[in-house]
Amino acid sequence: MIITLKDGSKKEYAEAKSVYDIAMDISEGLARVACAGEINGEEVDLRTVVDSDCELNILTFDSEGGKAAFRHTASHIMAQAIKRLYPETKLAIGPSIKDGFYYDVDRETPFTSEDLEKIEAEMKKIVKEALPLERFTMTREEAIKFMQEKEEPYKVQLIEDLPEDAELSFYRQGEFVDLCAGPHLMNTKTVKAFKLTSLAGAYWRGNEKNKMLTRIYGTAFTKKADLEEYLARIEEAKKRDHRKIGKELGIxxxxxxxxxxxxxxxxxxxxxxxxxxxxxxxxxxxxxxxxSTPIMLNRQLWETSGHWDHYKENMYTTVIDDQDFAIKPMNCPGGVLVYESEPRSYRDLPLRMGELGLVHRHEKSGQLHGLMRVRCFTQDDAHIFxxxxxxxxxxxxxxxxxxxxxxxxxxxxxxxxxxxxxxxxxxxxxxxxxxxxxxxxxxxxxxxxxxxxxxxxxxxxxxxxxxxxxxxxxxxxxxxxxxxxxxxxxxxxxxxxxxxxxxxxxxxxxxxxxxxxxxxxxxxxxAGAFPTWLAPVQVRVLPISDKYMEYGQKVLAELKEAGIRAEIDTKAEKIGYKIREARLQKIPYMLVVGAKEEEDGVVSVRSRFKGDEGQKGLDAFISDIKEEIKNRENRKVEVEEQK
Missing domain, CATH: 3.30.930.10 (Bira Bifunctional Protein; Domain 2)
Structure with missing residues (x-):
């Protein structure tokens, strides 16, 4: 048989070989880091035997398929650990996802963060046991009986929904067996760098009418350094959470x-x-x-566009004058009506029509997330005919x-x-x-x-x-x-x-x-520190004390007259406090005014980018910031001020 590899080279073998054996023949180093294989575009285990001509790709962790096999194995290790520690827990599904894996489980006593630490410790034991993962199959009838005996009702439901003549694959690692299509790693010992990251609720099969299960999230990498880098990014993402910053900055x-x-x-x-x-x-x-097109249009329009038949469950509807109407989930049908409103010639085309249209879509409550997933939003649509x-x-x-x-x-x-x-x-x-x-x-x-x-x-x-x-x-x-x-x-x-x-x-x-x-x-x-042109407040005037409030108000008036978004801090606080407050609000520029500034008719400039920028004439400062705003510059931070 002739095996064509990803780079176009070919390998010829007189007898059948596993994907792993072929990887070993190519390079021992490749076999060591291989996670799965891909035969004629289909992802398979490394243990899969190749017995005919094919195109073969060895998947390492650097590939999406390799990551998926690696992390899917980690989800099985987690499920095995859960069953060892909490045998009454019922298992649902446990796939790999983009940045890790999860398993949905059903347990009468809710899991806590302390439980995650225990599960992680047990997972480490399973990794050290170096359990081989073995694939085997059953008929649908055998599989139902097997899972009924194991008292796994969610697995039984999954199997019952499959065709009667289906042959189902299972994976065994030690005492643990799970219904799974694979592929998986060959051994648990490979999964050494992992972390359980969070708990969440998830409806069985994503249907809010079903029981709420617990979803345990985790991630896994081949190297501890990569795991630590990922966890550091997650921590930074928490600090940058737009819901937190949006509240702090009053957005x-x-x-x-x-x-x-x-x-x-x-x-x-x-x-x-x-x-x-x-x-x-x-x-x-x-x-x-x-x-701009109407926010609500009648049923006939949405039937013509196809939305009534294919998208109605996501649409808000009402009745006006005994006629069905829907609030628009998309702008396009309204744009079509505008095109249709008059005869068009090839000389009119291309016709580019833009719309900042407010649309509404019925998203499930469990999917809502700050501004990232909402039920009402403005689409910057355009339709080109x-x-x-x-x-x-x-x-x-x-x-x-x-x-x-x-x-x-x-x-x-x-x-x-x-x-x-x-x-x-x-x-x-x-x-x-x-x-x-x-x-x-x-x-x-x-x-x-x-x-x-x-x-x-x-x-x-x-x-x-x-x-x-x-x-x-x-x-x-x-x-x-x-x-x-x-x-x-x-x-x-x-x-x-x-x-x-x-x-x-x-x-x-x-x-x-x-x-x-x-x-x-x-x-x-x-992280809330918008470029100056985009910042809601571009300048804050900071009088050193009430004595200089009048001069501060004069500076403020000139800034506003120049079209700069500015405000003044009138609190009876020390200047250090006012500067810290302005920094926490991510304001690009602070103009400190006191006796010397008033006497010389200048301002002392502090910025988010360089810290103390020294004294400037107000006209010069206004000229500089207007140029920065006009050019929509994104000034880089040169000096990180201490907080």
Missing amino acids: FMMREEGPGFPFFLPKGMVLKNTLLDYWREIHNKAGYQEI MTPDQIREEIKGVAKLIDEVYSLFGFKYHVELSTRPEDSMGSDEDWEMATDALRAALDDLGLDYAVNEGDGAFYGPKIDFHLEDSLGRTWQCGTIQLDFQLPQRFNLEYIAADGEKHRPIMIHRVVFGSIERFIGILIEHF
């Missing part, structure tokens, strides 16, 4: 009277409006026309706009192209033309991108932009989606150069995504 609040509906406070509105002003500026330059030969240039224009925005905030990003899914609509020709246009636009721009085969929207392929924040976390914000379905459903037309009616192609795109979520990301990215 937004949440109330139980409106779960999932954020309240923006005065400083938060300054921040939000500054972002929206920037959005309008760059879209105006890029040839977009701003529109165009001819087929305009796709490539329009995609490039949107990609450049997204790059401009993300670069301004200091975000790195990566790009993914998602292609036709199985349940798609439209002709093969349309899909091929659209996907080729997206590829060509990305190639023209020189952007590296990964391809997500089959992950496009049902109405067209798409490009997603995943930004990376200062902690290395990624967020999917920007997206460009090609849509054939809505123009067809609404029978949109334009008169082409040949005098005939043709159907336009539509682009859906967002840059921020959700304004609210983007603000949450910015809060955590900057």
Whole structure:
């Protein structure tokens, strides 16, 4: 048999071999770090025997598949430890996830953080026992009986939902056996650097009508140093939590009277409006026309768009004059009605229409999370109507706009192209033309991108932009989606150069995504220390004592007259206290005024970036800060002041 490796090289063997044996033949070092294999695109155990020609990839922890196998094994080790310590616990599911793993369990006595320490200690014992993981199969009937005898009702439910003729795989490590498709590591001894990180509630099967289980989260790495680095990032993320900082800086609040509906406070509105002003500026330059569509439209519209049939469970509905209405969960149908409102010619295209539209979606209460997951948010939508030969240039224009925005905030990003899914609509020709246009636009721009085969929207392929924040976390914000379905459903037309009616192609795109979520990301990215142009308060005037309040008020008035967002600290406190307060509020500039400043008609400048910047004439300071704001500079911190 001939084995084709990832680099294109080939290995030939006269007899069947396991993936592990092939890895050993390639390199003993590779076998030592191998976590799983991939045969013809399917992830398998290292113990899997290869007996025919195939393409083989050895997966290490550096690959997503390798991480998944490693951390999935860690979840089984955790489950085994739980069953040893608390045998009455019932097990549900325990997959690997992006940054670790979890297991959902059911125990009458709730788990505590002290229990996690005991479970970790038992996990370390299991790792030292170096238990081999062995895969075996059962019929569905045998599997149900097996799990009933073990008194694992959640496993029984999982098995009962599978086809009657299904053959199910199990993994055994010592006395512990779990229903699992795999793949897994060959031995528990490999999993040495791990940590159980948190507890949460999770409904069985994600249905709030089902029982609430306990979800125990953990993570695992091959090296202790990598684990420690990850845990340090988690601690830093806690400090930067936008809910905590948002409250401290007076940006937004949440109330139980409106779960999932954020309240923006005065400083938060300054921040939000500054972002929206920037959005309008760059879209105006890029040839977009701003529109606003109703927040509520009738059922017939949502039936035509397909939302009533496919999205109704996430929509808020009401009845007006005996007619069903829905609050919009998306802006696109309203944008389509604007296009449809008058005859269109090819000379009008491309037509770029932007909308800062408030949308509402019914998210489950357990999924709500500060500004990151809300029920009401502003989408910075735009819809571009165009001819087929305009796709490539329009995609490039949107990609450049997204790059401009993300670069301004200091975000790195990566790009993914998602292609036709199985349940798609439209002709093969349309899909091929659209996907080729997206590829060509990305190639023209020189952007590296990964391809997500089959992950496009049902109405067209798409490009997603995943930004990376200062902690290395990624967020999917920007997206460009090609849509054939809505123009067809609404029978949109334009008169082409040949005098005939043709159907336009539509682009859906967002840059921020959700304004609210983007603000949450910015809060955590900057830890609340926004660039001066974006800061709700750009300058705070600090009189040394009440004697200099009048001069301070004069300075404040001149700052405001110049269009600078400024305030004055009128508290009867010492100057050291006032400076500390301003620093805690992340204010970019503090102007200290006292006897010498008043006498010389100057201000003493302290900044978040350099600390003491010395005395300056007020006009010179205003000129400098206005230039910084105009250029939307992101000054770097040069000196960390002691707190």
